[in-house]
């Protein structure tokens with residue numbers, strides 16, 4: 350495969366190759382950095398002949414572990430727990446393990462990074478439907494829109510959370526945002542249930558995500574959407590209702606889904622919505638920076654080298670590596686991060702990271718506080 354073909358393939362998630370009316374935005378034409386970093390990563394895989402860019406036995410083992418843990422927590426919660434002191438920790442663990450399904454299995458599947466075979470990727474992506482969130486709507490929102498237009502106000506729907514919060518310096522500030530660094534955290538917790546019951550349906554019915562249009566699901570995509578919602582409703586509500594009251598089922602669903610929502614929101618906010626990340630604006634439908642330089646300017650890694658963070662988060666702490674190479678399985682990111690950092694340095698491009706998860710969390714808290722202050726419309 351020629352390098353040109355590989356670039357074409359690795360950009361398959363991006364809107365220029367996608368059907369539907371995603372808003373168009375051109376990036377700068379100078380691709381020297383992008384070509385160099387791709388060459389160095391190609392060389393890394395060539396040196397390790399036989400190493401696939403997609404998953405291997407580590408991924409299959411991880412898949413089994415994460416799915417088994419989730420199933421065990423669910424069975425213990427629904428059928429075994431006899432007191433709140435048993436049920437509460439199990440509901441929290443179920444929330445965390447379902448987040449683990451999203452981070453480790455569905456995310457790689459959705460980016461076609463889990464395996465070479467398309468059907469395996471689709472199957473793994475569909476584990477997201479099992480936990481009630483449409484993998485189809487998510488593919489368009491995350492793999493297409495967010496990945497291409499990350500941190501570009503009006504284009505990246507991840508930084509548009511409506512009037513409840515202000516994540517971008519180019520979004521309108523409302524007086525209530527003065528306290529968003531306190532009240533947004535519990536609202537982050539509602540994110541997952543909102544996707545399960547509101548956003549997925551709204552997006553699929555309207556064929557719109559923010560200002561972007563996308564094709565409504567048809568055929569198998571629609572079958573997976575409907576079946577996923579039904580399977581989720583069955584395990585999360587119908588089966589437990591055979592053994593418990595409605596109030597009890599709703600309460601523990603609430604605990605698990607709040608943990609899930611908060612975990613997802615935090616993990617995806619630390620790399621982008623912090624003071625060290627840029628929020629560049631297009632001028633006359635164009636971004637000044639080329640695509641790869643843009644990704645580096647708006648994305649931070651966190652807790653690199655910390656396996657206790659990397660393993661459950663599906664390598665999402667190597668976030669710049671993920672944004673530059675979304676179709677490479679996350680198990681390779683710890684090796685790629687040194688290549689990425691060195692290439693940034695060689696091209697005079699800023700490489701930024703949070704030393705730990707906690708410093709990243711503190712940075713996001715400061716960013717929320719800063720964005721809530723009056724007079725913070727900045728242009729970077």
Ligand SMILES: [Zn+2]
Nearest residue numbers: 460491492675
């Ligand atoms: Zn992604």
